Structures are given as structure tokens and as C-alpha cells.
Amino acid sequence: MSNSDASAILTTADLSEAIRAVRTLLDMADIRQGEVDFEALIRSPDVLEHVCDVLPDLEWSASAGKEDGSSEAGDNPADCLPIRVFDWGRPLDRAEPFIAALGPDPAAVRWDLDAWLAVPEAGLEEISQKYAYLTLSVNSRDLYQSEPSQDHTVHVHARNRNGDQIARVHWLADQVGGRFTGRVERAPL
Template sequence: MSNSYAQPILRTTDLSEGLRIVERLLEIADTSELDVDFEALVSSAQYLPALVEMLPDAEWWAEGDGGSWGRVDDPAAHRLVRLRSWANPPEVVESFLKAVGDSPATVRWDFTGWPEAPEVGLGEGGSRGAFVTLCVHARDLDLEEPAADHSVFVHVKEIEAERAPWLASQVGLRVIGDLVMAPY
């Protein structure tokens, strides 16, 4: 399995604007198969219980205090917890965003493929590289750069890098940063 490459197309302090752009991108994508992946970096005990309850099968580990993995002990006992959950139904996005509070987090929509982009010489894109990620309170996909704003990234195959600016233009935007290898 290879990684996708992602490029930011929007930064905004308005979370609803970020979600609207994601919706517009999903409208042009083949979403016959659609699910979402979540990741959060939680440092507040205030948010952790709701996230653990909402995502009972999520993987989690402590960061910066010994790196406990999985469910060997109580995640609330750690200062900083990274939580990941894959293949969730899209209907839980809003609940996740409420539960995560002001913690840095990502929501990644995984779907069947991108449409044909004849203006840049590309046919339909398959599922590898067919993602949109909303970074909440973070500027990067790894959640290493906390921010007061939110970013939307489009993912593409590296050999189809020209699809990212094309996708941005389909929703009235342009790329605003470099194409980077996406995690997982």
C-alpha cells in the first residue's frame, strides 16, 4: 500500500466553511463507497471520555509519557493521547467534531475515486489517492502544528499531482501550499 499525496486548498477560522468545501468536493467525487477516518491529539481530560465513548474501537496511545499502546490502561491517565479510528460512517463527523472540542484533529473522507480531469490530461482516479482531509485546529496532517484555524487538503496520487490544483479550481479555490506525502 502506498501513501497518497495531499495539498492544502483552504485555511479558515470558520469550521462550517471547511465542511462546505469538503461537501462540494465530495459532490464531484465517486462516493459509491464512502467512510471517514478520525485522528485526534487530546490533551484535555474534558474531551477524552466523549471520544472514547463515541469511538469504542479506536486505537489510542499516550504521547510523551512512555508511549502506552492500546487499551492496557486508562487513556485518561495520560497527559497527551493520540486517538485513531478508521472506516466510520460519515454521519458521525459532526459528533466527532463536537466531541474533539479545541483539540487538533483530522477527519479524512475515503471514497471510490476522483472524476476525470480532461483539462489536465487525467482520466478517472481510483481509490488510491482519493481522499479529502479536514484538519481542525491544525495546519498539518500529522497534527504537529496546532493552529487557531482549520485546513482542507485534497489527496491525489503522486504521479497525478496536477489533479490537486484542478480539484481546487472545481470548488473555486487554488492550492495554497506544497504537495506533501500524507501519513497512513
């Protein structure tokens, strides 16, 4: 298992602004074989219903622990609320419907990219799949939903052997009208 550094580049109360930023950043990445991963804390039956419409075979466990219910055990998630979602490797087109289904519940949606593309005019080389990720924290400021908030934060993960991580983070932030806040979280991948 490896780790990545997730740098916060945009925090906004406007979810549509955060989604526009994500779309802009995805346009700067190689996403041909990309996937999306979901982590969330679902507390309400209404949100659960909407999320299950988007991801019918949702992977989850009871917030109190797997012994109190899980998809693995075939339990009914509605009987186990609140639940934690850890659902990985979904098609990219599931991301925005999942975000729309969340209502006020916190989540992290991570796009696993094939690469951050080279930007020769900025002196940035391509960054391989191993370090090319993008995360949107919805209704939370952090990757793990431990800082619930009414705003949303876009994080970029970028690292390569030549050490242009900070230059890449600043460049990506500039492209979406954000700025690197200096806040970096360690993200297990």
C-alpha cells in the same frame, strides 16, 4: 505501504466553511464504500468524553508512548492524557460528530474515497481509490498535528498515471473557493 501527496487547497478560521468545502468535495467523489480515518491529539477530559461518545471503542495510545497506556492494553484513556488517537476504517457518518467533539484539540480526519470522479469538461480522468483521499486538518495546518493553529486546512490527495495531479488539485480548489498554495505533504496510507 504506499504514500500519497496531500495538497493544501483551503485554510480558514471558520470550521463551518471548511466542513462545507469537504461536503462539496465529497459530492465530486465516489464514496459508496468510503471510510473515514481519525488521528488526533486529545489533551482535555472534556474533549475525550465527547470523542468517546462518538467513538465508544476509540483506538488510542498515550502521547508519551504505548507503555504509558493504550486502548490495546485496556487502560482508561482519562488516566493517560494527553493521548494520541489513531482510529481507522470508520463509517463516513462519524466524521462530522468527531469534528464537533474536538473543541480546541488538533486532529486530521481523512476520507478514503472510492475514486475522484472523471471531469471530462476539464480533461480530468477518474482517479482510482489508491490515490483518492480528502483530509481536513482541524486546529492544525498539517496532517500530523505538529503545527497547532486556530484555523483548519482542507487537503486533497490526487494522483494518477497520466500526471493530471496538479490540474485536478487546482480544479478541486476552484470548486470550493480555495486555491492550491503549493504546500504538499507526504502522507503514508
